[in-house]
Amino acid sequence: MEQSGRNILDRIVIATAPSVTSQVYDWMRERVLRGELAPGARLSETEIAGAIGVSRQPVREAFIRLASDGLAEVRPQRGTYIGKISVAAVLSARLIREAVESDLARMVAADPPVEMLARMAEEIALQERADAEGAVEAFIDSDDRFHRLLATGARQEAVWHDLEKLKSQMNRLRHMSMRAFDRAGTIGQHRDILEALRRRSPDAAERAVRAHLRQMLDELPRIAARHPDFFTD
Known part of the structure; x- marks a missing residue:
């Protein structure tokens, strides 16, 4: 049974490209780390989406991931800002x-x-x-x-x-x-x-x-x- 399970797994090929959200997140995270997006700067979903040619949804999701990393701050009714160090x-x-x-x-x-x-x-x-x-x-x-x-x-x-x-x-x-x-x-x-x-x-x-x-x-x-x-x- 164990051998059979391994054979099944051997036939599974995973070839999934990074999601748009992950690519946007990686792009933004790198710019935060490098200081290209300065602490305290306000982020615009519309501007970033337009600049890199994606919809606003993956940008919004990337903002949430940055906030969970402590690199951004989502302020209700005010917007999203680059977190301070x-x-x-x-x-x-x-x-x-x-x-x-x-x-x-x-x-x-x-x-x-x-x-x-x-x-x-x-x-x-x-x-x-x-x-x-x-x-x-x-x-x-x-x-x-x-x-x-x-x-x-x-x-x-x-x-x-x-x-x-x-x-x-x-x-x-x-x-x-x-x-x-x-x-x-x-x-x-x-x-x-x-x-x-x-x-x-x-x-x-x-x-x-x-x-x-x-x-x-x-x-x-x-x-x-x-x-x-x-x-x-």
């Missing part, structure tokens, strides 16, 4: 990320895969080029890949996916900080992490990761002071 959510995500990534670094440092070290070095080189060209989005994409390699090297990809679900508010701040502050400092911290891994030093790797991720504790109050209307407790 929650300081509490940023600090919580940063704390969890530090705890998890420092443990991943210790795990990897005990026996770092050669391929992982090579790919980390490649990402640092990409970050240097992106920094020189002022390509902030390319820099952030490379930064994400660099950190994901820690989970990959520790064979803990699922952990990275769990972290991704937690750090939407943190990512919004990252996009602001990468534009406002010296990206060379981030590159230097990545080099420190890579060097500790190459030396197979779990203690040094943990220290380097913790120092790197605590940088946000200095950046957050400075950005919030520059843009007080973008933040909420």
